[in-house]
Amino acid sequence: MKKILLYGLSLVSLFSCSEFIEEENLSFVNADEYYRTASGYNALVNANYAQLKEIYGNDAYVFEAGTDLCAVGSGRGTEPEGLSRYTQLNPSSDGGIQELYASCYKAIQTANMAIHYSTITEQNSDVAKLVGEVKYLRANAYFLLVQTFGGVGIVTEYFTSPQLSFDRNSAQEVYNLIINDLTDALNNVGTGTFNGHVNKRAVQHLLAKVYLTRAYESFGSATDFATAASYADDAIAGQGLTIPFATLWAPPTGNEIINAETLFSVQYSPASASTSPTQLGHKQANWYSSYLGGPEVATSAGWRSYNLLPTQFALSLYTQEDQRFRATFMVEVLWRYYGHFDGNNPTGKTRHYYAPQWATPADITSYIASHPGVQVHQWGTYGAGVVSSDYQTIPTKKFDDPKAPYATNAKVSTRDIILSRLGETYLIAAEAYLNTNPTVGLQRLNAVRARAGITTPLTTYDIDTVLDERARELFGEYHRWFDLKRTNKLVERASLHNYLINAANFNGANGVLKILRPIPQSAIDLNKNKNFPQNPAYL
Template sequence: MKKIILILGIIITTFSSCSDFIEEESLSNVPADATYKTTSGFQLLVNTNYAWLKGIYGGDPWLFEAGTDMYAEGRTPEPAGLSQYTLLIPSSTGVEQLYNSCYQAIQAVNKTVYYSTITEQNANVPVLVGEAKFIRAQAYFLLVQTYGGVPIVLDNITSPVLWFERNTAEEVYTQIISDLEASLASVGTSAYGTSGRVNKRAVNDLLAKVYLTRGYETFGTATDFTKAASYADAAIGGQALNLAYDQLFKPGNDLNAETIFSVQYDKNSTSTDPQKLGNNQFYYFSSYLGGSETKGGAPLRSYNLLPTGYALGLYEKGDKRWSATFMNEVYENYYDFFRVADKTNLKVKHFYEPKWFTAADKENYLATAKLATGFVYHPWGEYEAAYTLIKNIDYQTIPVKKFDDPELTTPSSTGPVSTRDIIVARLGETYLVAAEAYLKAGNPATGLDRLNEVRRRAGVANATAAEFNIEYILDERARELVGEYKRWFDLKRTGTLVARASAHNYRIKAANFVGVGGALKILRPIPQSALDLNQNKDFPQNPGY
């Protein structure tokens, strides 16, 4: 592969300002170069590779969730370009966030690979390099899905360079798979819940997703889907979904038996600046809940990325994911749901009626529940994102509770931060990846079995062979993965972004996607900041921009 030279001054300039992450430099007076050549110093360097994932996932999730069929804005505007597409240009707010943070992680890995050949050699060095290459593959996978072909940078850049070229998406996928194959051959097999490090299961899971996604590309082949199914099954490893769904995201249980890979946070490591350190995942997917000025406090919420009517309407009576995902019954003190074991005497402040409620169900609920003063009953159809056009008061839309952080140290009004982990890969999704891969590989019967394992755990009836298609899989992924930073990639991968976003997001029409020259804005634009820093003025922008 030809050598690609990268400018991206962002990598050089922002790499020195990493107060939110584990510090890469030695805390002693030993120079970094000498430190990394020691066993302990090299381990420290690899640890920073993991820390850079916080820059990718820990901030605003616009590039993961905005502008989809499942989430739309409410009282607080989202970045218009990313949420509505009509105003999407290379300099739009948020476009550069993922580009910058992924290349920061890539540069950290490149440094690790460089020092791996000159550090003290031992049996653990290849294992650590394998872990690092997994992280580089993860970053490139996010980049190629979001922006298409991007520069492949494998050198340890130590000073700014003023020229870079663009690789094709096919070349990027080749590099991703190369990194993952090397990682699979070298990483360990220790359970993620005990080691917290990349293992073979995590690599198999990512290989499944990479091959599945590449299979949809013009350069993809049917064998990509076959390989995706095989790798997904290897990641599943025969493990059934036996953990109750409401335990998957129970606070304190983030490293459970079904977590395959996550971005990990520690309360002690954020104590120096609790208003900024941590992540923002819990901050979204709800209307404003009042913050600390409410009785007993409540989570500070953004009032955007609210569940759409489509997302809320996917659940049927008996689906355990409904009550495990949404706070459809809110007590006077919001956090009592987590902090009070015996809820017998707690009073309900808000109730969000499920779509299956009948008049008799409503009557029975109001007659038997303990209702607080000022109790609000939210009828079905009056708490989705679009309803904020009619009413946008506090608590108007249903809160997503699965990411809540009820630690007493979590600020309720001083900043949108949490020290809970962000789960990037988990077993339930791997089953759905396998389902999609088997369907696309021409083996729908096995794919249906994988999907129905997810439904079995949810407590709902099996899907039938007649129902089983890509649309059904997307619906099932929606039910299973609310808020888990997957949706834009799901729609883009399956070629359903325009149709589904325009059908279910009240802010989007199909015409919003039409860009320069009539080309559709499917990929995000290459950030203007990266283009401005590049002296190669022949670097192509994406279609539509």
């Protein structure tokens, strides 16, 4: 077993991991006794699910910044330049790189702990299933790490104290571990609809994505695309895309796991966040709109973020018949921003209208006549890069949470963060079949488009077609940087469609492009093994 720095244990002060450490260090004797009971072991497994909130609940930059779809507003907002522009990307960069590295290793250590106790806890028929769930969660953490950094240190042992000497495994070895964990999970987790716990369909979806991603690597197997397609179809399980897209993203009255197309999510609830409503939620709603607030009218909006705004390219991908445009973006801003969701718009007025690219001059004239006092934003004037003041960019409403309390740059939303859903499973299948059976791939792709209201099916497609469709379907859902990196399209698409990025921004040391992100310098500095290599673009 290779040794690894247990990042979540060793960098408490640097990465604010005190709550996790306190829980484990208050009394190892009492914890040991507790985890040997059935109730204690269930609590330990629940702690593994809670680690997802650390990975996904903070800033969204590591998932979406520096892509073809999102950019900071011109002259407004701040983003970590290393992630949004690549020019300042280096081993000491912050903006989420160190946080992702640390939170994933905390999740891995928590999983290793649960796996360790599974053999010595009170045995019952649920233990094998719970271990399967934990192995899925460990695989998910390693998958994020290997996509982001390449090879990383593998640890499968549970340590009760920091280990300060560690080696770096190859990306191929990390993928092998991920696949082994997910295969074990598939053989043990429960079946049926998603109820908050990992089930077989969630595992099949992630296995499909892992094999799809590995297929592009130099060490990938010749059968990876076919295997990815097979697992995607297993996860689809004959279920059609029958829920209207707008319904998928309408703010819920209850927990979003009731959505029949959700395969796996990070779960939140207002009740669980009630003791600290601006710290126990998450930030997904924060970064995609020019507005975030409570009951304020549109003319006196609350906190406005000018980050991760839709690029002009992102907006241009939609056609008039595509229902996802209005379901994703707030084409009309009412006097009360949240009036769209709760029907409370006292004046009955519309304050802003963002004319879509298919709106004719006659259409706009007619709209103004029926909406006195509305401010019209002409097509081509409200994407990231060409706006600088309030409401000059179109808000993204997809993740809006009308129940969220107003607080500046805080973790206020308690909507679930959807990690896997059926629409993406279809798109994974389409991408995999592109390389094995394009006829079947077109069926999967056209099923996604048909649900969106597009009546003319595609008759041919390529990887750019898939990426465009993923953009329309999955805007903002924490996939885009990984999509572009996986398909070797990151440099091409980011430099072509993001006004902040030139292709030269990716030039790193040693003639290597900044595709992988740098291993955090703090981790390398703490490592007593000085032969641990940094990614070559950052040497």
